[in-house]
Structure formats: C-alpha cells, structure tokens
Amino acid sequence: MAAVQETIDKVKAIDVDQYKYGFVTDIESELAPKGLSEEIVAYISAKKEEPEWMLNWRLEAYRRWKTMDEPTWARVEYPKIDFEDLHYYAAPKKREGLKSLDEVDPEILETYKKLGIPLSEQEILAGVAPEHRVAVDAVFDSVSVATTFKEELAKAGVIFCPISEAIREHPELVQKYLGSVVPVSDNFYATLNSAVFSDGSFVYIPPGVRCPMELSTYFRINEQNTGQFERTLIIADKGSYVSYLEGCTAPQRDENQLHAAVVELVALEDAQIKYSTVQNWYPGDSEGKGGIYNFVTKRGDCREKNSKISWTQVETGSAITWKYPSCILRGDNSQGEFYSIAISNGHQQIDSGTKMIHLGKNTASRIISKGISAGVSQNTYRGQVSAHRKASNARNFTQCDSLLIGDKCGAHTVPYIESKNSTAVFEHEATTSKISDDQMFYCQARGLNEEEAVALIVNGFVRDVIQQLPMEFAVEAQKLISISLEGSVG
C-alpha cells in the first residue's frame, strides 16, 4: 500500500510541477449573482459606470445571444456548458479612489510578481534597458488592476488603458470602432462577450506614431466559477506602428472555467499591428479533469491601403481551444500574417487556425502553422483563405506542419480555399511527421536525455514561428514548449 501511495503522490507532484501558475490568490472578491439576464447585464454596465449607449449596445447583444445556438462544427468534445451556473462578473474588492499602483492590493501585486510580471514601474526600470521596456495592463478576473507607463505613453499621444476607462474617457473612438471588426452578432461566443465583457485593453496609436515601447496585457483568472470575458480593441491610425503582447494563466481547479474573449484590430492606411500571444491557461490534469475552455474570436481589419496585421501565437494551455485569429484584407496592397505554434498534450483539444479574407487588390497573406500533438490530445488546424471577385492579384502562401509524439494523439488539417478571382494565386503546403527513432537515438548518442532530445527537435520544428516573436517572448515560449511536453515520451 505504501508503494501505491508513493506512486500516487509522485504523480500528483508531477502535475503541479508542470503547471507552475496553478496557485490561487486569496483575496476578497465582489461577485455578481450566478446566471445571465438583462439585470446582470445592467449590473455589469452600472459597475463600470458606463454611459447609456454602452448599456444599450450590451442589451442588444444579449437579446441576440438568446436566439443563438452554440456552434458544433469544431472538432472538440466537451459536456454542455450551463451558462446559468456562472458568475459573469468578479472583481477584487478595492479601496475607494484607487489612484496609483501603490494602492493596488498587495496580494494582487504579489500574484503578478509570482507570474514574473512586475507591475511597479520602479522595478521594471531597475531591471531593463529603456528600449526593452514593456508597458503592462494587468487584468485580474473581470477588471483591469493596473496599467504601467501610462504617462510616458501619453506623451507620445498613445492611449493605453482599460477598455472600461476608454468607454468613459474616449467614447468617440470606442463608439466608432467597437464591434466594427467583430459585429455584435458575429458568433455565439462573440455575442455573449459583447453582452457581458467586463474589461480588457484599449489601444489607440495616433497618425504617424511608432509606439515607443511594446504594449502588453496579462490576463489572470482567479475566482472560481467565473467566466472571463475580456475585450480588446486596438486602433493603429494612419502610418502608425504598434507591437502588442498578450499572456494568460489561471489557477488549477477541478471545474472547467470559461474564457470567451474578443479582440478587434483596426489598421488604417500604412499602419502596422503586430499582435503576439502566449496562451498558457490551465490545461487540466493528467486525467483530463478541469482546465479552461478557451473560445476566442480574434480578428484584424486591414481597413485601408498598405496596412499590415500580423498574428503570432504560441498556444500551450487550455483544455479546449477554439480560436481563429483572422485578417480582413480590405485595403489595396494590404498584408496579413499568421504564425502559430499549437501544442496539445494530455487530454487537450485544439481546433485553431486562421482566416485570410482577400477583398482588396494586390493583397498578400502568409500562414505558417506548426501543430504538435502528444499524449491523447487532438490537434486540428482549420483555415480559410478566400479571394473576393475584386481581389485581383491576391496572393497566399500557407504552410501547415504537424508533428506527432507517441501513437495515441491526433493531428488534423482542414483547409478551406475559395477564389472568385482568376488572378489570385494560393499555395498550400502541408506535412505530417513523427519524431523518428533515428533522430532520438542520434541526439541521445550525443548525450541528450529523452526529454532534452524531444525539446530540441520540437524547438527546431517550430523555429520559423519562434523567430517572429519579440525577443523576450521567444525565450519564454521556448521554455514553455519544453515544459508543456514534459512526460510526453516514454
């Protein structure tokens, strides 16, 4: 019996090690009652001190949502979600009149510190050279708790703030752009998000400005039985440039938690947006219990000519991922890019990919997707490339590679390609491979142990995408890949 117990303890210990962000912060929260109704929508809107137009926008979304059904076309399986059994708003209780970082609950500051995200500007300044500074907006459950370097950014004319603040302070921008890329009735989860979103980041880069530092939002779900519905809106005005990073983690809990975010990007003439994500939500334990349901709508609109949007994502977390960061190439000569690494291990299920919708002339897009499956996971790439009637000379190149580790996982590729213009040229390349025994032996004969060998081979497999990430993120992503694949061999 002792030996059995020892084994059980060991297995438990392994799980905790693998997901090192699984801790819970003990703070007092303010929760909305469970369930969803017009009253709850009004409650959230009131909490955020929103103007009436915003409340009406939310209520319209809520009414639309009630008529919609959950989509079932993705290659993922999970028990039906009871949308009445969730809290739609959770906020750490705060003292009145929070004016500066010094007043943020120390428990929360400690949480972000543990996650490797210092929120004190002094601390950040002490550690890094000015060109490597990153301004951070930290979202804890439903609210933004801190945004750093706001003043310095304001000098450059850049607005970087919680979206709830933007609704109050910059209503003209929000009203003009919110829902203009992902319409209120776009899809089940996006519509739900439109009704109940509580916070997220808002970015506006004025014409001709190159944002002086990387912007970043760090999402953390803490409270039990809550959904996190964040909303991000980024507008790059004519001739501007911004690079934005997003990171996410959650505690280890036995229940599944819902995360349904919407991200909208708008690039005007000659503007460029680079959006990078390292998604590391809790993936569930080795039995497939718990983990985040990640149902996300991300879309960028290259609204005017010569604009460019590129998505880079490293997806290692979540029990279920349903996510298709897309580009609408509306402006002539606009460009869209999608670089993705999606790793599934254990019981994780991923259905992810992109859409490149070519509407303007001479538009170009590029898709590089690297899927890695291990354990008993299922990993699907789903992508759509289409050219409108008027999209003459549209170009797309897609490369979609899958790597399998072990013989109990699955990799699937589902490309949709549609061209209504005879001058469009679309290329699609796909490969599926396994790590070969010969590669493993070669690495081991040079002194690498099994896990080091797998990590090295996988890092080689994903190199094209890692190179697209900002420096600091690339290092983190490589480490994350090794951790995600621990225990995937043998």
Place this chain on the structure above:
Amino acid sequence: MLEIKNLHAEVDGNKILRGIDLTVRPGEIHAIMGPNGSGKSTLSYVLAGKEDYEITEGSITYNGVDWEELGADERAAAGMFLAFQYPIEIPGVATMTFLKTALNAQRKARGEEEISTPDFMKLVREKAKELKVTPDMLKRPLNVGFSGGEKKRAEILQMSLLEPSLCVLDETDSGLDIDALRIVSEGVNQLRSPDRSMIVITHYQRLLDHIVPDVVHVLSKGKIVKTGGKELALELEKNGYADYVDEEAA
C-alpha cells in the same frame, strides 16, 4: 579500457553478432574490416546503446562499468562517441545550437557547470577551422542539405568538441572524395592520444593509409575471424574477404 566478451546480439529476432571478443586499451586504434552484412554497423550500434539492439549473451564493460546498465545518453556522458555512417538530419536546429546543447547535456550529466557562451564560441571556432567547417555551416540546420563530406566533417567536429575517451567511427570514409578523406583523417589523427581508444570500422584499406591502426580485425558473420597488425589490411586489399568468408562457411 573496453572489454567485449562473447558478445551475442540480435535485432528484431535476427541474430547478428555471434560471440565477439575484443579488448581495446587506452591509446590503441583498432580497425574492424569485413564484408557487407558481417555485423560491423550492428557492433557500433550495440556499443552506442541503440534501442532494439539487444544483447542476448556475453558482456560489454568500459572502465569497469557494465555498459548494458547505461542508456545511450549516459554512455555518451561516460566518454562514448559514435561517428555515424549516415548522420541524421535535425531540421530547424542550427549546428552551433546542437553542439552547445550536446556539450552542456554531457557536462550536466557529469555534474559539471555549463560552458559559457563566449567560451563555447571560441572553442567551436578553433576546432571548426581545423576541420574546414565554415561559419556558414555552423549556422545551417544540422546535416540538412549537407554534402557527404560536410556531414562527415560535422561528425568529427562533434567528436573533437565532446572529447570522448572511446570513439567508434562507422565507415567514416564512405562518400568522401580524396581531399575530404584527408581532412577528416587529419582531424581524427589529431585526436589520437594515450588516453583515448578508437575503433575504426571500414570496408577499405585506403582510410587506414591515413589513420594507421595498431590492430586490424576481420569480422565475418558476426564473429572476429582474424586479427593481425596493420599489414593485414593490405593483404585484404589484395585478396579480398573471400578467404575468410569461405573459411567460415567450410
């Protein structure tokens, strides 16, 4: 010291090695020659610890350690190096990255500190120059698109960097032109040392003109059928393996 006693080994149930006895002392170079299918490559894989190559009888010990107890990576950390006949491609992993990862993995396994990046760069540049491995080659993914000569030079570069005490070179001469053969052999000769044992596996005498062995063995049908000095290789070059193969059959 490497001691192989009555070694029998099989792959997927096929008996390949049928009782090999071989002792290699520090500082010695032993050549193993033999016709196709005699078990030369199998011997190298069994020594390096490839999975599916099963020892069914006999033993291998190196410096008193039972080799069967160790995995391939542990053997590498204990001084074993196999120069592959067909080096494997690792896409996306720069040769430089691979070298550093391997060196540090071995150091870690031996409880030593990792080498610093500047020290490592200096070391690699030095060794690479001797083997005419260009900086461009070091940036390219390991063995991907390398010519036959480049692959073998990269193998010897790894050997020179990892400083093993027991080297097995499996048909390192195959696929090399005369110039490449000379460069590779010079690289190997520079690694000759009183503390280092080498086993050179080859079909042909010509490699042994450059890397002169202390002892030559003839392997046939999984057994060593003849052992002699370096002149044995010359005799084989003239008369072929027929004598030994027939002898065995008779």
